[in-house]
Amino acid sequence: MASTRAAAQPAFGLPPARPEYLREVVGGRDIGVVQAPLTLWQRLANQSWLRKGLVLAVIAAGWETYARHLNNELLVPTFSSTLEAFGSGFASGEIPEKMLNSVTLLLKGYGAGLLLATVFTSLAMMSRLGNDLLDTLTSAFNPLPAIALLPLALIWFGLGDRSIIFVLVHSVLWAVALNTHSGFRSVSNTLRMVGRNYGLRGPRLIAKILIPAAFPSILTGLKIGWAFAWRTLIAAELVFGVSSGKGGLGWYIYEHKNMLDIPAVFAGLFTVILIGLVVENLIFRNIEGATVRRWGMQT
């Protein structure tokens, strides 16, 4: 091969000359492993619920150890006594009742908020003036924490469900309207043109093209609106939840704090977290899985 090397010695600044060659490639069957299943351990480690469950278990264990070490039920009750309080509160029907009250109220406020958001977004889609109206209102009210309206709500609607629904609407409306509207605006021009090409206009274009195309944003709005509403509700209930004679979870927490029944306070907080997790991980996660993730619009 010495002579080849001599021949390949290139002139200055030029690549070496090389002979051409062609090869046969082996078939996939001869290569061996092209695709093999993962081991059981690898598959388990890929399950996010399992990993998260492990994290939760570690936190619970840490909590239990610390609380036992502190040995002061009034400051930090143990994990086990919190569970116990949760269990007895559940068994006595107190927690389910408060839960039902809270969630019913929440759904009323959430529904009313969504309805109003639809009205505002439709106005914004239909005219430039409506667009300006929504822009101005969202930029003014979105940064305003709903709970700050509570004193005013009390004066306008008095103690009771109606003032809570008022602040809930406020907490849902702007987040949902803002996201839906910006979702509509970011629908690609190509998709709009496709819709019009096949004879869609007006409400049919909105229903068949704009809403599904903007669905990732709409869903984000719904999630943010839900989270805002849930926090606002618990905070509002802490202030005057019992007014209508049947308090919610916020009131449950407040009441048991007054009775210095701290494990029950923790159990109340635990329930609030639990409901938040269920809605986020069961309801919204499943909606996402069946829609935007299935469509490849969100990963």
Added chain:
Amino acid sequence: MSVPPGPVPLLQVDGVTLQYKTEKHLVTATYRVSFDVHRADRFVVLGPSGCGKSTLLKAVGGYMAPTEGSMRLKGAPIRAPGADRVFVFQEFDQLLPWKTVKQNVMFALESSRKMRGKAAEAQAMRYIEKVNLAKFADSYPHTLSGGMKQRVAIARALAMEPDILLMDEPFAALDALTRRKMQDELLALWADTHFTVLFVTHSIPEAVLIGNRILLLSPHPGQVKGELNSSGDDPVDPATGRKLSDRIHEILFADRVEEQEVMPHG
């Protein structure tokens, strides 16, 4: 009435000037462009970037009205978008991501109220088979490659059996090999049904290959520089002794030096 006036063109574009407004300017995209497209034509509009060829196609699609001149399809003036002129765009997002391949084609048929239910499904499957995607009929667009997405868009457009197919650089976003393959497939589809297509491109080799008639537009604002015939295999013109693509290049870039587009072809 002794002499019949030749075949009546399917699409007549007559002295069309197109203008659109940007934030700060009024832009003239084309200036007094005229051409006729006949039935079964593969009519290519060719010009450099910014010659208003896409704007011209949008106007034929009914998305914008000319400031001057007229456009007629089968003798009737074009006023609005309609399912008798179906678009195939360059962008992959022309498919509805929330619908499967089959649903995308059916969506077109049902939205335009051309067909519904079982009839729409059968029609959709017929054209999906024509573009060799039957196996992917129930796949969502995001699982398909770019070339496959464009084939779905073509199937959707052909299933509508429009008077004229409007293709706006449909293969420009594809890699060179896929692009070459798609060009051949389009020609095979044409050989099958002899549809009429108005095809916009900035690639000379693509124009020569796809078109039987090529309209040359000058750069900004677009004006007609000529119309040439093409047989697809880039023949040498006996009169000048040069290839068609070289002639086109010379006509288009007579007064400007521009980077030549390299496109392996043939």
